[in-house]
């Protein structure tokens with residue numbers, strides 16, 4: 001594939017992440033069924049699909065947080081063996097979870113700096129400076145001493161963003177190359193969602209040299225504002241791929257039914273239980 005790099009040059013790129021025939025079963029049910037996916041440098045992908053179709057599962061597989069049952073995952077062309085904790089990927093992948101997943105007993109600063117405090121040799125004063133930089137980046141300057149319980153849902157999400165993009169500003173290579181967002185705007189009002197969507201684009205544009213991300217969302221504004229390429233996941237496979245404008249023009253029956261919120265169509269809908 002020919003792609004455009006950050007500086008505009010056309011190159012034949014190696015996918016930063018490639019899934020080949022990845023399957024994952026839960027309770028003997030195939031959730032991912034020989035799914036293929038290629039993510040190229042600078043891609044802004046949005047994965048959509050009905051609830052329970054495996055969107056979070058595929059993010060966890062990409063992140064190396066969950067074992068797959070068959071298939072292969074390549075990171076920068078290198079076959080990943082085992083989970084992320086057992087081996088090191090040749091590039092940093094970071095995940096923003098649906099529930100901001102903060103440690104409630106730690107301050108905001110301790111949450112954001114957690115990985116650096118645990119795993120780096122940097123002096124605490126330097127980590128503090130980096131944490132302050134990350135909090136500024138997400139529009140929460142001075143929030144470091146607060147406890148998570150003092151934050152709104154939108155602020156908690158921004159803190160989890162700061163933690164996900166934590167890196168040493170003196171070392172641009174330490175920024176995550178791929179960020180995986182699992183429903184970062186779920187449960188937020190439209191304005192708070194816009195703030196998060198803008199933040200995703202800002203981080204892509206300005207934080208690392210050529211940021212790449214995968215967004216999972218049910219919110220149409222988030223899909224349209226953060227996805228350059230939309231992928232429709234259903235029955236364990238990607239069934240459709242297109243641009244945001246193609247979302248409105250495609251005659252793919254899965255996409256049409258999904259966007260029209262109709263219970264009639266090829267997507268099987270579990271009937272509501274009568275009470």
Ligand SMILES: Nc1ncnc2c1ncn2[C@@H]1O[C@H](COP(=O)(O)OP(=O)(O)OP(=O)(O)O)[C@@H](O)[C@H]1O
Nearest residue numbers: 026027031049050051052053054055056057058218
């Ligand atoms: N650890 C697990 N153990 C058993 N089943 C699981 C596990 N994780 C996910 N599943 C099942 O796999 C299916 C896909 O779940 P997943 O969370 O990936 O779907 P999703 O598309 O992200 O859904 P939603 O849009 O509702 O968040 C669901 O049926 C879920 O119950």
